[in-house]
Amino acid sequence: MKVGIVGATGYGGVELYRILSNHPHVDECILYSSSEMDVPYTQSFPHLNNLSDHRLKNIDVEEMKKNVDVLFLATPPGVSSKLSPQFINSDVKIIDLSGDLRLKQKSVYEQWYKRECVEEEILEGAVYGLSELNKVDIANAQLLANPGCFPTATILGLAPVVKQKLIDEKSIIVDAKTGVSGAGRNASPGTHYSEVNENVKIYKVHEHQHIPEIEQALHNLNDSISFISFNTHLMPMTRGIMATIYVSLTETTTTEKLLDLYNEFYSNSPFVRIRKDNEFPSTREVYGSNFCDIGLKVDERTGRITIVAVIDNLMKGAAGQAVQNFNIMNGFEETTGLYFAPIYP
Amino acid sequence: MKVGIVGATGYGGVELYRILSNHPHVDECILYSSSEMDVPYTQSFPHLNNLSDHRLKNIDVEEMKKNVDVLFLATPPGVSSKLSPQFINSDVKIIDLSGDLRLKQKSVYEQWYKRECVEEEILEGAVYGLSELNKVDIANAQLLANPGCFPTATILGLAPVVKQKLIDEKSIIVDAKTGVSGAGRNASPGTHYSEVNENVKIYKVHEHQHIPEIEQALHNLNDSISFISFNTHLMPMTRGIMATIYVSLTETTTTEKLLDLYNEFYSNSPFVRIRKDNEFPSTREVYGSNFCDIGLKVDERTGRITIVAVIDNLMKGAAGQAVQNFNIMNGFEETTGLYFAPIYP
Amino acid sequence: MKVGIVGATGYGGVELYRILSNHPHVDECILYSSSEMDVPYTQSFPHLNNLSDHRLKNIDVEEMKKNVDVLFLATPPGVSSKLSPQFINSDVKIIDLSGDLRLKQKSVYEQWYKRECVEEEILEGAVYGLSELNKVDIANAQLLANPGCFPTATILGLAPVVKQKLIDEKSIIVDAKTGVSGAGRNASPGTHYSEVNENVKIYKVHEHQHIPEIEQALHNLNDSISFISFNTHLMPMTRGIMATIYVSLTETTTTEKLLDLYNEFYSNSPFVRIRKDNEFPSTREVYGSNFCDIGLKVDERTGRITIVAVIDNLMKGAAGQAVQNFNIMNGFEETTGLYFAPIYP
């Protein structure tokens, strides 16, 4: 197959390249960029010397339709809204890593993203690609909205207890922590080393655009859920997301029973690993891999559970899950080209 | 005055030394250690070359009673239980930075610390030294229990809304993040650079020994509060604590009104700084200083508030607050020798 | 005294403020910025809440001449070239932290800085302010060129053996390492957290503009020295410089004798600390302080010495040394307001 990556000079794009250039079913990667043209890819990324002789190409929809089977959009907000509609009814499958196509309601997008939304009929046609929860629809998708990094960790952490209606639907609180690479490759005061190092910082308090995405997905699993509390913190590290989730149980249960439920729920999900009783994952333990690791524990004193879900934000939170969806969309084994170990330490 | 520091070779001890050696009312510091004896202090801490010609002394209660006016105990759990009782009815004032004397109930201590507690009459005589909330008792204390690092940030973050009974007393959830120096100077797998770097890790889930300390203090402010949910995360940084606090409001209010309440509540507290609307503190902004910075925001969608409190765990979370209490206990201005700016960046 | 800081919103400027706002002989700090005007200083630096109620002022030479006794220029290259000449023959003393006035030869400046130089007569009037080596001239300076960060560590590390002519004058190799704050507060791809973290990077190979500054100073100590080899590396840390220096001995000697020489040479230099035999300083050991720590060792096998000098680049490498010079220029004790301990850990 021939794949194209739009936004190849971003962190999501170069991570896609790392995976796809070794994927057994990918014959060719074509790399597109709006900012640079006809320069060697290794000029932006010298770590790829010897591994890539690509030159960056300009974005040209007609050329893409001719040369590409699957197109990955690893682009800033707003680009996919413009680009994706041009591929409707073409033979090109689109996997959009941006947030443009994830929300089903135009008004909700515009409220949280504070920019214009694509037409609602495009949104309707887009399949939300949380691989573990939506495999059948993904398999048939032509236009796929790849989930956000925080939603991936949060929804996977909550899905079993939400679907089983074991928790108070108003009680969900998610305290998320992320590495800096999630903010992208552009330099800004907020990503300056001296500002991030030896620092923890909360940002977008109550206003993160991933909130409605999580709420929409949880509502689909249990329609009595309408809101969550959610905050994000910037950590002094490059990769990794941890979602620490607090929920109230509606009836008494044990950690052991819940772990059984989670293991059962994810029994066909090779990238979700449930930890044993009294074990919790750390972000390092999924570094560079497509795994989502989950640990949990009942707190008898308070009637709450603490659930911890970790991912590598550039892998399961972006490029890795995109390739997982690429596999599902094309009838390949879900783990193809993706089932490698985390780098440790 | 003459002060003694027991546990001078730990991180808490050396931070005490940094402050006290510049304190205008301290004539002499005597440094005690159980692990090293009669060696120059600069052998452990070469960064103090030219600044200290102390030699470490062995712990000797009778010698201390003769030579010391105030004794700081910056020691591991269990040491103060043995040492403090020997100074009852002496002229030496004790400021204990360990957790041994903070809880009023022996059984609670033994349940959470999993070690034997000092006699309850000793506990009764110990004053809990959260400087901002307990100034009168601190001023008269002979035996002072200096608060834990997490309790300091959490209680200061919650006190105004708890005391005013503005929040659902069962709704308190605290997600805490800390730098590694809080784990002390001893090497262990958990403090190995390669294990901490580029990693976020949750630990002691539902079991942190600071939980009952926080609950006791909140209960004193509002006796309908009996429990909280509380978790701690290890961050890849050396200093700094952030407590992200989630509570449900019992009635509608605004961020502005709550900020007014906090500013009023802490109007006589020079080390507590309340941020403006839409501003939140980061840990870096108190690095090396004795400040506790607090930001908050009402979430109308969920009826909850997010409160963020940050401190430097070795300063306001340990040595800094100990000296603040030392000032109060001795009738000095609270800020004496302590009111310096954070190091930034 | 009244002092002004131009470039107050940079890292050098805010570090100057940290020191000067606590300096016993400074009555007032006036803060100037070309980028922001009439906004509270705490808007740029919330860590200074409660500690500063300054508003940033526009640069106005006439106003400065009226209100300021000493003016610190913590500005990018080129600004001082424009500003300093306007204060010649005024009552205002100028301490310039930029590189504009350090080199005595216009052509050398233009070759290495690749920008126009100030008139040579201005250069001639400027005193090079390496405090330890030039105290008499500094005491009488009206226009002071504060040394660069790398030159400070390197020259202090080399001065005794250079002055005593103990080393081969063509053999000097300096391998320098620096934290990121030296690159200033502006965001750029090179200071992006994700690019700096978990990375070591060499830059400006053979071309660093501090090379001629070091060569000029060494030549002044021993005029047979005309060049050095010098490279700089960016470390994943915020503060700190280490210069690892390799030189060939012209005759056999011992580590002990050299340490004696260094201790003698710096016997009146309170901020230079010579380590004992077999001890070497690390950057952490001077963090936040004005010390320069030096260790050295003879290698009998190769006939070379390894000399290691460390400083905090924002302190002894910039703002700290500027205040040290301010003290000397104004007849205060050299250590006034500056003699505090490093932050450790």
Next chain:
Amino acid sequence: MKVGIVGATGYGGVELYRILSNHPHVDECILYSSSEMDVPYTQSFPHLNNLSDHRLKNIDVEEMKKNVDVLFLATPPGVSSKLSPQFINSDVKIIDLSGDLRLKQKSVYEQWYKRECVEEEILEGAVYGLSELNKVDIANAQLLANPGCFPTATILGLAPVVKQKLIDEKSIIVDAKTGVSGAGRNASPGTHYSEVNENVKIYKVHEHQHIPEIEQALHNLNDSISFISFNTHLMPMTRGIMATIYVSLTETTTTEKLLDLYNEFYSNSPFVRIRKDNEFPSTREVYGSNFCDIGLKVDERTGRITIVAVIDNLMKGAAGQAVQNFNIMNGFEETTGLYFAPIYP
């Protein structure tokens, strides 16, 4: 093939497992440990959940001879000296990642390692496995001494100019920088996060045991070389080594000509990447990969060259090169199972 890893719970061992468990010619990995026995490997390394169901086995030479084709020793100094001799004349090929077998002279080993050496006849039989320089001997080796991390970067950086006799043989100075993982997985004061973070530290000045290894290899390339100056610095990062090398040219040449020489010299070395003129590699650019990247530049002013060589210390500096040698020893393509991209960022 069946391979065994002794020291599987160390950082070198787990990195070997990461590679070998995906190697197309490895049918089975057997994991040995002296410290733990019959426990699941994932107990030490939860990041390998789902990827390993191994249990750690005790070291038993007879069992190994029966079950293992190639045995990797990723063990502390001294272990291989005991273990390797027991496999002489067996069918098991040994790849020793420790320093025990690298030096050809017993007395040199004992002088630098300060421990007893194996018999000299064993040393004579061991092949030094710097893959790029010694391919024929490696192909025929039964007992292979895998190079140290610093020697690998240093020797690869120097080999072309040393072999071509372009440099003054007494002029070699190597300033090396390393991440903390090189110190192994054991906790010690020197690897405590709070001591390493925000710090650069020189160690083992003039005394590093890799010095004679480098000297021996350079002497083999050019027998007029008898010593080098070499120092190592600990950086605040987990992985990565940079060797910054300073040498004097014996005759005038250009950067361009030298780059041509290097490209020619390494034209059959798929893991060595020579950078273009004016480009230098950073450690991040080889992170997690087996590449050694080299950049260099002539300094006309001083007549010296600066050469920079970077590797991932756990990959090309240990486990990666061991597998590269495993490939060569067994007649596989050198890059088999090893030719993957660095993780970036």
